[in-house]
Amino acid sequence: MDGGWSYEQKTLISELIQGMDFANQLRAQLTSAPSTEMRDALMQGILSSYEKALLILKWGGQMPQSHLVAAVSGIPESPLSVNGSPRSDDFDKGTGDHLQNRDISKKRKLMPKWTDQVRISPENGLEGPHDDGFSWRKYGQKDILGATYPRSYYRCTYRNTQNCWATKQVQRSDEDPTVFEITYRGRHTCGNNGPSVPPPVSPEKQEEKQIDHQNNHHQQLQQQQSQEMLSKFRAGLRVDTNNLDSNETAYRPFSFPSASVGFLQIEHCNSSALTNVNSSLFRSFSSPFISPSTPESSYFSMHQVNDSGQAHNVRHLEPDTNEIISTNTSSTNSPIMDLEFSLEQVGIDPNFPFDTSFFPSFIR
DNA sequence: GTGATTTGACCACA
DNA sequence: TGTGGTCAAATCAC
Numbered sequence: 312m313d314g315g316w317s318y319e320q321k322t323l324i325s326e327l328i329q330g331m332d333f334a335n336q337l338r339a340q341l342t343s344a345p346s347t348e349m350r351d352a353l354m355q356g357i358l359s360s361y362e363k364a365l366l367i368l369k370w371g372g373q374m375p376q377s378h379l380v381a382a383v384s385g386i387p388e389s390p391l392s393v394n395g396s397p398r399s400d401d402f403d404k405g406t407g408d409h410l411q412n413r414d415i416s417k418k419r420k421l422m423p424k425w426t427d428q429v430r431i432s433p434e435n436g437l438e439g440p441h442d443d444g445f446s447w448r449k450y451g452q453k454d455i456l457g458a459t460y461p462r463s464y465y466r467c468t469y470r471n472t473q474n475c476w477a478t479k480q481v482q483r484s485d486e487d488p489t490v491f492e493i494t495y496r497g498r499h500t501c502g503n504n505g506p507s508v509p510p511p512v513s514p515e516k517q518e519e520k521q522i523d524h525q526n527n528h529h530q531q532l533q534q535q536q537s538q539e540m541l542s543k544f545r546a547g548l549r550v551d552t553n554n555l556d557s558n559e560t561a562y563r564p565f566s567f568p569s570a571s572v573g574f575l576q577i578e579h580c581n582s583s584a585l586t587n588v589n590s591s592l593f594r595s596f597s598s599p600f601i602s603p604s605t606p607e608s609s610y611f612s613m614h615q616v617n618d619s620g621q622a623h624n625v626r627h628l629e630p631d632t633n634e635i636i637s638t639n640t641s642s643t644n645s646p647i648m649d650l651e652f653s654l655e656q657v658g659i660d661p662n663f664p665f666d667t668s669f670f671p672s673f674i675r
Numbered sequence: 676g677t678g679a680t681t682t683g684a685c686c687a688c689a
Numbered sequence: 690t691g692t693g694g695t696c697a698a699a700t701c702a703c
Contacts (some may be wrong), residue, residue, distance in 0.1 A: 450694095450695070450696075450697090451694070451696080453692090453693065453694070453695095455692085455693075456691085456692065464694070464695075466695095478695095480694090
């Protein structure tokens, strides 16, 4: 799948992912103040646009329809408490304030939710669901009515330390015990093992990197051009906060940082670089991204990076049967279908000199 | 000793 | 009232 991807494209995706993370974090901050509708809409616009851009770049308009269902919803996902202060576990322990707990419960319900299905291949020796790159901590297991196998509940390990309220539920399929249905809820707001933090590198990966370093010389040349292009891109990206309440003047116009860890990942541009991108995409968006299958396989597969930095096939999706289920009702349900969004909507200077050669030919 | 997992109990919701 | 989701004490693993 990685074939044909230019360095610039990888870089742009990395940057977009990071920008999306920032937007997420910003939204989490903004929702702490009253009158959040405007800001939520703004943030949703940013996220939606990022998602579309990534979809365009990733699939060149040929994304499998069966995997477009889940998408970022337009509803607030922030796990922040109503008063805006970061929640601690103490809030959940519910020793006193039931109203507050009710709010938290509602917020959780409103979190974006999407379902993925993962087939475990016997050859990789996995007995449980794949490692999706994030660090999860199991907090419960429940027998579900009508289900053969119990459902496991996981939350982000960094929930306490980084206020990351992402959770997932893992349910083994009755029909096919090798398939795990994983329901994610909420986006990761932690940076751990996410797009911004490269996972530890295994010996195998280091070997890959050595090989890939041989290609780095050429990539460095490209990198210079990309840096230049990205700086233009950053300069053109603005979120207009003029319409925000006056008490929000502390919020600066959104822009990309001058440096990004994601860029460092690309710097070691190996097979795992895109793997990281894929993994990041997978984590950052409701729409899972899968790669074309290998010729010998009738499945789609997706490489992801586990905690030890090993890339492995974690998704073997039968294109016809493994539909992605989602409860999402957002307008972004069909990202490819809904590409008519203006740059001004998201604060991008319409006069920004996009290098159209950068984009897949179908949108030129 | 510390962190992760297990598991029974509790709570909210339909 | 039944079910799903979460909590938290007990237990396990490293």
